[in-house]
Amino acid sequence: MSLSTGSHFAIESAGLTKSFGGHNAVDGIDLKVPRGSIFGFLGPNGSGKTTTIRMILGLANISAGSVSLLGRSVPDQLGEALPHVGALVEGPAFYPYLSGRDNLKRFDAADRYADPKTRDARVDASLAKVGLSSAAGKKVHAYSLGMKQRLGIANALLQPRELLVLDEPTNGLDPQGTREVRNLIRSLALEGITIFISSHLLVEIEQICTHLAVMSRGAIVAQGSVEELSASEVLNLRLVTAQGASALTALKSVGINGVVDGELVTALVPSGQIKPEQIVQVLVEMGVGVQSFTLEAPTLEERFVLLTGEGFDVAR
Ligand SMILES: Nc1ncnc2c1ncn2[C@@H]1O[C@H](COP(=O)(O)OP(=O)(O)O)[C@@H](O)[C@H]1O
Ligand SMILES: [Mg+2]
Known part of the structure:
Protein backbone atom coordinates (compact mmCIF):
# COMPACT_ATOMS: atom_id res chain seq x y z
CA MET A 1 0.00 0.00 0.00
CA SER A 2 2.81 2.39 0.78
CA LEU A 3 4.17 4.75 -1.81
CA SER A 4 7.69 3.53 -2.38
CA THR A 5 10.18 6.31 -2.81
CA GLY A 6 13.80 6.94 -2.10
CA SER A 7 13.04 10.19 -0.34
CA HIS A 8 13.87 10.45 3.34
CA PHE A 9 11.47 13.38 3.58
CA ALA A 10 7.69 13.25 3.55
CA ILE A 11 7.69 16.92 2.55
CA GLU A 12 10.66 18.75 1.10
CA SER A 13 10.61 22.21 -0.39
CA ALA A 14 13.28 24.41 -1.97
CA GLY A 15 12.81 28.15 -2.25
CA LEU A 16 9.05 27.70 -1.99
CA THR A 17 7.43 31.08 -2.54
CA LYS A 18 3.93 32.51 -2.79
CA SER A 19 3.34 36.12 -3.79
CA PHE A 20 0.10 37.98 -3.46
CA GLY A 21 0.22 41.19 -5.47
CA GLY A 22 3.98 41.67 -5.19
CA HIS A 23 4.18 40.70 -1.51
CA ASN A 24 5.74 37.34 -0.63
CA ALA A 25 3.44 35.72 1.93
CA VAL A 26 5.80 32.72 1.77
CA ASP A 27 9.31 33.78 0.95
CA GLY A 28 11.63 31.04 -0.33
CA ILE A 29 11.31 28.39 2.36
CA ASP A 30 13.29 25.14 2.50
CA LEU A 31 11.13 22.80 4.53
CA LYS A 32 12.42 19.34 5.44
CA VAL A 33 9.91 17.05 7.10
CA PRO A 34 11.50 13.68 7.91
CA ARG A 35 9.36 10.58 7.44
CA GLY A 36 8.03 9.28 10.74
CA SER A 37 8.28 12.66 12.48
CA ILE A 38 5.62 14.64 14.28
CA PHE A 39 6.54 17.94 12.72
CA GLY A 40 5.29 21.14 14.32
CA PHE A 41 4.92 24.04 11.89
CA LEU A 42 4.85 27.04 14.19
CA GLY A 43 4.39 30.72 13.70
CA PRO A 44 2.23 33.69 14.66
CA ASN A 45 -0.99 34.36 12.78
CA GLY A 46 -0.28 35.70 9.30
CA SER A 47 3.24 34.21 9.11
CA GLY A 48 2.36 32.08 6.07
CA LYS A 49 1.55 28.61 7.47
CA THR A 50 -1.77 28.02 5.74
CA THR A 51 -0.47 29.42 2.46
CA THR A 52 2.47 26.99 2.63
CA ILE A 53 0.17 24.06 3.40
CA ARG A 54 -2.13 24.98 0.53
CA MET A 55 0.83 24.96 -1.89
CA ILE A 56 2.10 21.63 -0.53
CA LEU A 57 -1.30 20.03 -1.11
CA GLY A 58 -1.77 21.55 -4.55
CA LEU A 59 -4.63 23.77 -3.33
CA ALA A 60 -2.77 26.95 -4.32
CA ASN A 61 -0.37 27.68 -7.16
CA ILE A 62 3.33 27.91 -6.41
CA SER A 63 4.81 31.30 -7.37
CA ALA A 64 8.45 30.11 -7.29
CA GLY A 65 10.54 27.24 -5.99
CA SER A 66 9.52 23.62 -5.67
CA VAL A 67 8.01 21.13 -3.28
CA SER A 68 7.83 17.36 -3.19
CA LEU A 69 5.22 15.38 -1.33
CA LEU A 70 6.12 11.76 -0.46
CA GLY A 71 8.86 12.00 -3.06
CA ARG A 72 6.49 13.20 -5.81
CA SER A 73 6.81 16.67 -7.27
CA VAL A 74 3.94 19.10 -6.82
CA PRO A 75 1.88 19.74 -8.86
CA ASP A 76 2.96 17.40 -11.70
CA GLN A 77 2.90 14.12 -9.74
CA LEU A 78 0.37 15.20 -7.15
CA GLY A 79 -2.09 12.53 -8.26
CA GLU A 80 0.35 9.80 -7.19
CA ALA A 81 0.96 11.29 -3.75
CA LEU A 82 -2.47 12.54 -2.72
CA PRO A 83 -4.17 9.17 -2.09
CA HIS A 84 -1.53 8.60 0.63
CA VAL A 85 -2.04 11.99 2.27
CA GLY A 86 -4.83 12.86 4.69
CA ALA A 87 -5.43 16.56 5.30
CA LEU A 88 -7.45 18.83 7.53
CA VAL A 89 -7.14 22.42 6.32
CA GLU A 90 -9.44 25.04 7.79
CA GLY A 91 -11.92 22.36 8.90
CA PRO A 92 -14.20 20.67 6.37
CA ALA A 93 -17.70 22.09 6.11
CA PHE A 94 -19.91 19.44 7.67
CA TYR A 95 -23.63 19.06 7.09
CA PRO A 96 -24.94 20.05 10.55
CA TYR A 97 -28.15 18.05 10.28
CA LEU A 98 -26.46 14.83 9.25
CA SER A 99 -24.81 12.52 11.74
CA GLY A 100 -21.03 12.26 11.99
CA ARG A 101 -21.20 8.88 10.30
CA ASP A 102 -23.38 10.14 7.41
CA ASN A 103 -21.08 13.13 6.93
CA LEU A 104 -18.09 10.82 6.51
CA LYS A 105 -20.03 8.64 4.07
CA ARG A 106 -20.79 11.70 1.94
CA PHE A 107 -17.17 12.86 1.98
CA ASP A 108 -16.00 9.36 1.09
CA ALA A 109 -18.48 9.16 -1.78
CA ALA A 110 -16.96 12.36 -3.17
CA ASP A 111 -13.45 10.84 -3.12
CA ARG A 112 -12.69 9.30 -6.47
CA TYR A 113 -9.98 7.09 -4.95
CA ALA A 114 -12.41 5.56 -2.43
CA ASP A 115 -13.86 2.09 -2.91
CA PRO A 116 -17.64 2.20 -2.26
CA LYS A 117 -17.67 -1.50 -1.29
CA THR A 118 -15.50 -0.90 1.76
CA ARG A 119 -17.05 2.48 2.63
CA ASP A 120 -19.16 1.50 5.65
CA ALA A 121 -16.34 -0.47 7.25
CA ARG A 122 -13.79 2.28 6.64
CA VAL A 123 -16.11 4.97 8.01
CA ASP A 124 -16.72 3.01 11.20
CA ALA A 125 -13.02 2.18 11.64
CA SER A 126 -12.14 5.84 11.20
CA LEU A 127 -14.75 6.96 13.75
CA ALA A 128 -13.42 4.38 16.21
CA LYS A 129 -9.86 5.62 15.70
CA VAL A 130 -10.77 9.17 16.77
CA GLY A 131 -13.01 8.02 19.62
CA LEU A 132 -16.33 9.01 18.05
CA SER A 133 -17.99 5.58 17.79
CA SER A 134 -20.58 6.29 20.43
CA ALA A 135 -21.37 9.74 18.97
CA ALA A 136 -21.38 8.49 15.36
CA GLY A 137 -25.18 8.62 15.05
CA LYS A 138 -25.52 12.09 16.59
CA LYS A 139 -26.14 15.07 14.35
CA VAL A 140 -23.01 17.17 13.90
CA HIS A 141 -24.66 20.38 15.11
CA ALA A 142 -24.72 18.76 18.56
CA TYR A 143 -20.97 18.05 18.46
CA SER A 144 -18.52 20.10 20.50
CA LEU A 145 -15.74 21.90 18.61
CA GLY A 146 -13.30 19.18 19.73
CA MET A 147 -15.62 16.49 18.38
CA LYS A 148 -15.86 18.35 15.07
CA GLN A 149 -12.07 18.54 14.85
CA ARG A 150 -11.83 14.83 15.55
CA LEU A 151 -14.47 14.18 12.89
CA GLY A 152 -12.32 16.22 10.49
CA ILE A 153 -9.33 14.04 11.37
CA ALA A 154 -11.51 10.91 10.94
CA ASN A 155 -12.34 12.24 7.47
CA ALA A 156 -8.63 12.53 6.71
CA LEU A 157 -8.14 8.92 7.84
CA LEU A 158 -10.77 7.22 5.67
CA GLN A 159 -7.92 5.63 3.73
CA PRO A 160 -4.63 4.27 5.05
CA ARG A 161 -2.28 7.28 5.03
CA GLU A 162 1.46 7.82 5.11
CA LEU A 163 1.18 11.51 5.90
CA LEU A 164 -1.38 13.54 7.77
CA VAL A 165 -1.40 17.33 7.33
CA LEU A 166 -3.32 19.20 10.02
CA ASP A 167 -3.67 22.98 9.86
CA GLU A 168 -4.23 24.36 13.37
CA PRO A 169 -6.23 21.35 14.60
CA THR A 170 -6.23 22.66 18.18
CA ASN A 171 -7.33 26.19 17.29
CA GLY A 172 -10.26 27.28 19.45
CA LEU A 173 -10.35 24.07 21.47
CA ASP A 174 -10.64 24.08 25.23
CA PRO A 175 -7.80 22.37 27.18
CA GLN A 176 -9.73 19.07 27.24
CA GLY A 177 -10.33 19.17 23.47
CA THR A 178 -6.67 20.05 22.88
CA ARG A 179 -5.58 17.07 24.98
CA GLU A 180 -7.88 14.77 23.00
CA VAL A 181 -6.41 15.92 19.70
CA ARG A 182 -2.85 15.60 21.06
CA ASN A 183 -3.48 12.06 22.30
CA LEU A 184 -4.99 11.13 18.96
CA ILE A 185 -1.93 12.47 17.13
CA ARG A 186 0.39 10.52 19.43
CA SER A 187 -1.46 7.28 18.75
CA LEU A 188 -1.44 7.88 14.99
CA ALA A 189 2.30 8.56 15.09
CA LEU A 190 2.80 5.20 16.82
CA GLU A 191 1.29 3.59 13.72
CA GLY A 192 4.11 5.16 11.72
CA ILE A 193 2.16 7.98 10.05
CA THR A 194 4.17 11.16 9.50
CA ILE A 195 2.28 14.08 11.00
CA PHE A 196 2.67 17.67 9.90
CA ILE A 197 0.77 19.95 12.26
CA SER A 198 0.62 23.73 12.22
CA SER A 199 -0.09 25.93 15.21
CA HIS A 200 0.38 29.49 16.39
CA LEU A 201 0.63 28.18 19.96
CA LEU A 202 3.89 26.51 20.86
CA VAL A 203 2.52 25.29 24.19
CA GLU A 204 -0.22 23.32 22.48
CA ILE A 205 2.06 21.11 20.44
CA GLU A 206 5.62 21.25 21.80
CA GLN A 207 5.05 18.20 24.04
CA ILE A 208 4.21 15.93 21.12
CA CYS A 209 6.54 17.16 18.37
CA THR A 210 9.80 15.48 17.39
CA HIS A 211 10.70 18.27 14.95
CA LEU A 212 9.80 21.94 14.56
CA ALA A 213 10.00 24.73 12.02
CA VAL A 214 9.29 28.29 13.07
CA MET A 215 7.83 30.73 10.56
CA SER A 216 8.08 34.48 10.86
CA ARG A 217 6.82 36.83 8.14
CA GLY A 218 6.94 34.17 5.44
CA ALA A 219 10.41 32.83 6.29
CA ILE A 220 11.65 29.86 8.32
CA VAL A 221 13.72 31.26 11.20
CA ALA A 222 14.48 27.91 12.90
CA GLN A 223 14.11 24.28 11.89
CA GLY A 224 15.30 20.95 13.25
CA SER A 225 14.72 18.24 15.80
CA VAL A 226 13.47 19.36 19.19
CA GLU A 227 16.82 18.29 20.70
CA GLU A 228 18.74 20.38 18.18
CA LEU A 229 16.54 23.39 18.80
CA SER A 230 16.76 22.97 22.58
CA ALA A 231 20.57 22.81 22.69
CA SER A 232 21.64 26.15 24.05
CA GLU A 233 24.92 28.02 24.10
N1 LIG B 1 -5.70 34.69 -1.00
C1 LIG B 1 -4.92 35.63 -0.47
N2 LIG B 1 -4.77 36.85 -1.05
C2 LIG B 1 -3.96 37.80 -0.53
N3 LIG B 1 -3.25 37.64 0.61
C3 LIG B 1 -3.36 36.46 1.24
C4 LIG B 1 -4.19 35.40 0.76
N4 LIG B 1 -4.07 34.34 1.60
C5 LIG B 1 -3.22 34.74 2.57
N5 LIG B 1 -2.79 36.00 2.37
C6 LIG B 1 -1.83 36.74 3.20
O1 LIG B 1 -0.68 35.96 3.36
C7 LIG B 1 -0.14 36.09 4.68
C8 LIG B 1 -0.01 34.73 5.31
O2 LIG B 1 -1.31 34.22 5.58
P1 LIG B 1 -1.53 32.74 6.10
O3 LIG B 1 -0.78 31.79 5.24
O4 LIG B 1 -2.99 32.53 6.21
O5 LIG B 1 -0.84 32.79 7.53
P2 LIG B 1 -1.04 31.83 8.81
O6 LIG B 1 -1.72 30.57 8.33
O7 LIG B 1 0.34 31.61 9.32
O8 LIG B 1 -1.87 32.59 9.79
C9 LIG B 1 -1.08 37.02 5.42
O9 LIG B 1 -0.51 38.31 5.37
C10 LIG B 1 -2.35 36.96 4.62
O10 LIG B 1 -3.08 38.15 4.72
MG1 LIG C 1 -3.50 29.66 9.06
Missing part, protein backbone atom coordinates in the same frame (compact mmCIF):
# COMPACT_ATOMS: atom_id res chain seq x y z
CA VAL A 234 23.75 30.32 26.84
CA LEU A 235 22.06 29.71 30.16
CA ASN A 236 19.85 32.12 32.04
CA LEU A 237 21.08 32.91 35.55
CA ARG A 238 18.42 34.08 38.00
CA LEU A 239 19.27 35.02 41.55
CA VAL A 240 17.04 36.48 44.24
CA THR A 241 18.91 38.39 46.97
CA ALA A 242 18.64 41.51 49.11
CA GLN A 243 22.34 42.30 48.35
CA GLY A 244 22.12 43.03 44.62
CA ALA A 245 25.22 45.23 44.43
CA SER A 246 27.46 42.69 46.20
CA ALA A 247 26.02 39.95 43.99
CA LEU A 248 27.06 41.87 40.86
CA THR A 249 30.60 42.25 42.24
CA ALA A 250 30.78 38.55 43.09
CA LEU A 251 29.54 37.53 39.65
CA LYS A 252 31.99 39.93 38.01
CA SER A 253 34.85 38.16 39.84
CA VAL A 254 34.02 34.97 37.92
CA GLY A 255 33.54 36.74 34.59
CA ILE A 256 29.75 37.12 34.62
CA ASN A 257 28.08 40.45 33.89
CA GLY A 258 24.77 40.63 35.70
CA VAL A 259 21.88 43.07 35.79
CA VAL A 260 20.02 43.91 38.97
CA ASP A 261 16.34 44.81 39.19
CA GLY A 262 15.06 45.08 42.75
CA GLU A 263 15.83 41.74 44.41
CA LEU A 264 16.28 39.95 41.09
CA VAL A 265 19.70 39.55 39.50
CA THR A 266 19.87 38.11 35.98
CA ALA A 267 22.73 37.26 33.66
CA LEU A 268 23.50 35.24 30.54
CA VAL A 269 26.17 32.61 31.15
CA PRO A 270 27.85 30.68 28.30
CA SER A 271 27.05 27.00 28.97
CA GLY A 272 30.10 25.06 30.14
CA GLN A 273 31.87 28.21 31.34
CA ILE A 274 31.33 27.63 35.04
CA LYS A 275 29.48 25.21 37.28
CA PRO A 276 26.46 26.51 39.23
CA GLU A 277 27.99 25.38 42.55
CA GLN A 278 31.08 27.51 41.86
CA ILE A 279 28.87 30.56 41.31
CA VAL A 280 26.95 29.94 44.54
CA GLN A 281 30.21 29.45 46.45
CA VAL A 282 31.57 32.82 45.29
CA LEU A 283 28.29 34.51 46.22
CA VAL A 284 28.30 33.01 49.70
CA GLU A 285 31.98 33.86 50.24
CA MET A 286 31.20 37.50 49.41
CA GLY A 287 28.41 37.54 52.00
CA VAL A 288 25.50 37.53 49.52
CA GLY A 289 22.34 36.06 51.03
CA VAL A 290 21.05 33.74 48.29
CA GLN A 291 17.27 33.37 48.52
CA SER A 292 17.00 31.46 45.26
CA PHE A 293 19.33 30.60 42.41
CA THR A 294 18.76 28.96 39.03
CA LEU A 295 20.96 28.45 35.99
CA GLU A 296 18.83 27.10 33.17
CA ALA A 297 18.65 26.89 29.39
CA PRO A 298 16.04 29.25 27.95
CA THR A 299 12.76 27.57 27.09
CA LEU A 300 11.85 26.99 23.45
CA GLU A 301 9.25 29.70 23.90
CA GLU A 302 11.88 32.22 25.04
CA ARG A 303 14.08 31.38 22.05
CA PHE A 304 11.27 31.59 19.54
CA VAL A 305 10.12 34.92 20.91
CA LEU A 306 13.65 36.18 20.25
CA LEU A 307 13.70 34.64 16.77
CA THR A 308 10.34 35.91 15.59
CA GLY A 309 10.51 39.22 17.39
CA GLU A 310 6.74 38.94 17.67
CA GLY A 311 6.44 36.18 20.19
CA PHE A 312 3.82 33.56 20.47
CA ASP A 313 0.33 34.05 21.69
CA VAL A 314 0.37 32.06 24.88
CA ALA A 315 -3.12 33.11 25.87
CA ARG A 316 -5.79 30.46 25.55
